[in-house]
Amino acid sequence: MGILRYTVYRLIQAVPVLFGLSVITFLLANSMPGDPVSIMLAETESDPELVAALEAQYGLDRPLHERYVNYMIGLAQGDLGYSLYYNEPVLTKVAERLPVTIMLVASSFVFAIATAIPLGVIAAKNRNQPSDHASRIVALIGVSTPSFWIGLMLIIIFAYQLGLLPSSGMVYPWHSPDDYRFIDSYLGIGSTQVGGITLPWLEGLYYETARHLILPTLALGTLHMATIMRIERSSMIESLHADYVQLARAYGVSERKIMRKHAFRVSQLPIVTIIGLNLTTALGGAVLIEEVFAINGMGRLIITAIQNLDYQLVLGTTLFFGVVFIIGVIITDISYAYIDPRVSYEEDS
């Protein structure tokens, strides 16, 4: 089976999972307590006729399975539903909030991978030596610390005590600088000076975005850094003890090359899987980190939706997370199959 066929195979395989996901999220979201319409009309005096009219408008008066079918039909047409709380289509909300979450998750993974792999390799190479112990301690602390607490600590240190970085909010590089001028002026947006050097106006706000991203990235990325590092270390140790490494030594390959080529490449295989599986943890973590840093991303959107019992928004966002994860896993599987020649596409792992 070629890689293309394998991709198709994996996609077909995902169909029942996606179906199940939609059923479960639909049921969960619909069994949320409270009446969406009365919540929408919270402040006003409830007018039974208005309630009935609204219920009819949103199809809430129909049986559950019918509503599910309607929802799925809408979904097939690209309609994720309608947020009663925001009074906007769910899709619009998602499109608005998604980029920042992607930015956050991606930057934290970049941070995690970029630090974890070298640290893991160094630890494996100097097994049971001080550098190994040090990185193991870092990893242990990393997996034991709540990410949101790391966020709080970073805010206390870097924002409050040192005043180096912003404590909350986000600057979107795709917005116009004017959007921030009055809110965040004290942060130095628009200044042409960075560290004493005069620069042309930072177009697209990349510099400010980076400043805003640093703390959330560290907070969200630490756990993944620690997990990846542990796996990297153990898989590198295993790889370094393999017969083929011993054979390379016996043929006079230098230790450097053994490290970089023979042992390293094989040890990357489990990392790929871990990165894929960590995706849900990261998305879940984003909920907390966005809350801590007051970033308006998908995580906060879900929380707002739940708080306001906005069931269509809950449904839409949860479903969206699920789909992102399933696609992520498929991509992981395919790239795994691509980098490990031993994986036969015919096998269903």
Next chain:
Amino acid sequence: MSDATTVGNDTGDIEAGETLMEIDHVSKYFSSGSGFLSGFFGSPDVKAVDDVSFEIKKGETIAVVGESGCGKSTLARTVLQLLRPTAGSVRYKGQDLTELSDKEIRPLRQNMQMIFQDPQSSLNPRMKIGQIVEEPMKAHGLYDSEGRTERAKVLLNKVGLDPSHYNRYPHEFSGGQRQRVNLARALSTDPDLIMCDEPVSALDVSIQAQVLNTMQELQDEFGVTYLFISHDLSVVRYIADRVAVMYLGQIAELANKEELFENPKHPYTEALLDAIPVPDPRATNARGTLEGDVPSPINPPSGCRFRTRCPKVIQPGALGKEPTDLPDEVQAARLQSYELEPAVWQDTLAFTRAVNRRSFVLDEGESDQTEISLPPEEVRTRLESLFFKNGWPEGEVERTINAAIDSLSNGEWEDAATLLSNTFEENSICAIEQPTYTVAPERGDIHVVNCHLHR
């Protein structure tokens, strides 16, 4: 013997030498795919065991020998109904086990026990060896608790272990000693048959002999039958009474031990015996090495399974032209005879296989032999020196070879290989009909040779 050492058999007892089990046209296919979508993507069957028949006689040691992947372990498990056969029947004292449900078979398992290759994983690490030996008795409700303990201790002593080690755990024993525990467990229900799956191949040579001797002593004492699975012909020659040689899911040859080792008839058996190194530097070991690898059991060769590697493939048409009641295509193959000298036929066959495997070079200056371009005459000269030292074949054969030479001279190895193989290999009786023959044995009472040379 005390009460605790004997167990009555519930089914009618039979005398030593009578048929204990009949394995009748048994096949076991596995599906090579898994998961609920494998159906869509097609998954061919692995023919692990394909149409195998033989008998097991009470009190004998019958060995099934073959290389890894030949299906010997699957066969053994199918005999014990640990795997249910895809086709065929297995009769124990006349009772067809394949018709019984798992539940109905369970009580019968008292009479059929099993020991394994890996002494490491064959004993539950969290049970004491006493418990391990008692477990089968417990499962069949034999004796009371004290009687079981007593019998376990007796058996531990019989297999050469100290009964006072009853309360020890498997990891406290060496590999050889664990195999002894396995033997004691297998013997605990006083079975008729013990299936031994490579019982000594994980052991060091010196320990191997200890265990083999113990097994023989126990057979003499308890009259138990062994179905002995092994890849080691030396061990088989030491312990077996009758031997079945398996190749790619089928029995190639079956005979009494002396007959098989001294008078092997099947080319595969001969090759096996030739290949095995003899621990004697003065032994003149004329070795006709087998070429190539065992083909995939998913798509085994037609006709005789061994014919892709057999040095004695029969040339098309060489089986004589007298009319028989054979199918038409077989007849056709018989009629289209090339009538080559045996030596020239051997050369042609060797040439065909060499082209298939691309194991020779035509142009020594070029490492990639698919990119050569040589005049056909040069190729012909080279082939003559490499393969056709006994003279050049004539007639239709020569025409085929010339066509192949034309392809080769352009680097089209693929085409040449297909042409040669279709002409010479696929038209042989060996490729068309599955051989099943019995010959008169010189020693012993049976000699099955599934090879067309012995039609």
Next chain:
Amino acid sequence: MTDEPILTVENLKTQFFTEQGVVRAVDGISFDVYPGEIVGLVGESGAGKSVATSSVMRLVDNPGEIVGGEITYKNKTLVGFERAGDELVPRDEMLTNEEMRTQVRGNEIAIIFQDPMESLNPVYTIGHQLKEFILLNRELDKKAAREEAITMLREVGIPEPEERFDDYPHEFSGGMRQRVLIAMALACQPELIIADEPTTALDVTVEGQILELVKELQEEYGTSFLWVTHDMGVVAEICDRVNVMYLGEIVEQATVDELFYETQHPYTNALLNSIPRPDQTIEELVPIKGVMPEAINPPSGCRFHTRCPDAREVCTEIEPTYSEITTYDGWPHNASCLKHEDVGYDVSEPIENEARKGTEGTEVVQ
């Protein structure tokens, strides 16, 4: 015996420093290999064969360490010690690790491992790995290295070598991988190949193919082999001279014919008597009773005395010296057994050991 040996090992000692104590895996062994010779190193598992070979390559893994002895390869000192005060320290002329790597490993001595399934890197193609070793150990450019690799693959009997060059190890059968490993060894054109049980994991017909191949290639290239195995059949078939190891020591060394027909050591004898034969039906095997003791605490005197059918009182006390018993055709026949020494073996009382006890293998692994 006009040539000089290419490899000389004298009194080599390699130990493993474990929590349980010092494991004397190789305890003072001596042997040599002459040009064009296949020398066997035979013994059961735990005898220390593999430690001996990795010591020659100086590839002993932690916590193992070479603690004494001399290994000389063609005037190069691979291992050499001198006394400095109370300690043994490496001598100056002993090659550094870097020199071992660039001057010896691969280009002078190559190795074939036991497990063909694990010895090739799963993520690189066969051709890539073969080419890498050729580039490293021979002065060829990339194109020539590729051609050499394909030629070697064809030479060792890989079908369609041009195509298989780009295949990954998992696409090869065990026998084919072992051929690739042999091709790797030969392609580097070393003078000595250490073959560490190269056929143990293989089926008998494949083993036959490999042994035939090695014999042919050895004639063609004249390479010397140090052949590690536990299989006396393989020894009889392929070796010129044999060293028999028991518990970290070489107990007997002779030409193959001498070893089988003029056996001097009871262990060798017992080993030969305990193996079933494919070419004749043996009525009763004589097993070696008991199990090999551990190298962490070897028996006093002769190490085999606990299992030796000929053991006497004296064997428990005096350690036999490894010495020349006879000479055959210019080759020495060495053994270490008190039978051949003048230390009162003949008048000593036979001892009650495992070999003479009624039950077999009753002792628990300690």
Next chain:
Amino acid sequence: MAHADPDTQADVEQEPVDDEFEAKVGLSYTLAKVKQDTTARLGMYIVGAVIFLAAFVTIDSNISTLTFGRIDNFVFAENVLGNHPERHPPAAEAETTLPPFFADGGVLSHPLGTDIYGRDYFTRLIYGSQVSVTVGIVATGIGLIGGTIVGAVSGYYGGWIDDVFMRTVEILYSIPALVLVIVFTVFVSGGRPDIQYAVIGVGIAFIPVFARLIRSRVLSVREMDYIEAARASGVRDRNIILRHVIPNSFAPVLVLATLQIGVTILIVAGLSFLGYGAQPPTADWGQMLSSARGFMLPSPWLSIWPGLAILVTIMGFNLLGDGLQDALDPRIKD
């Protein structure tokens, strides 16, 4: 294990056997082995200490209605803390927020300071340990029991049951646990989330984790020769599962459970932080962090201590889990 040298392996791995035959497989052996390892021992001490503290104040409280003040009854608590009536939240003392003893204005009687209501923070932290440990153990227990049932059934029967189960697991995996639990909590609590719903939610959310592990163990143990030996001997399926499969699947499950307690504590802390776990005035570490958020600038210690408590506790479980893994898996040896 990939190792360069089979010969030495054989030598090195034959460990001396003690006369205690029970030793090598039993719990006492595992504990002895854990004790040998410094880091695992540290983990054991931390876990022991946290459980000890938690158990001390559990006397007649339950998770949903924590009662304060009972701590006075304990000699231990009295010795360490002294008798501090201000532990109760009298509104009048709201302005008496004290920093830790080492900071300016701190007093030794409130070693870690007081919160905005003037309650002793150390006491609240200890109450927090009660919530966290109980939550960790109960939720892991739910996951373990549910996972064992589902995993064993799925692994043992295979076929379509297994297929359905695996797909369900994939679905549950695909939604971030935190989101799933929040939605679930809101749903079952009827919009009034509290810690007990969170515990059940987390427990259910972790069923797949255990189920997957147990399923894979069942599948691999099923392949062992001793299982086939038992089948060939005619041992009943039920006895095979009870006597062979379960005892031999136990070790990795124990390790996972230990590690999972840490993960559970993390998640529940996150839930409480977001307001979907413990509700005030329950002293829960996550909830304390949530309350402290508004005072990060003036009173940073309010945010520091609960986080450190979580960190140390989870680290303890992780160290213990890793230590158990090493002790139970003879292959991983340095």
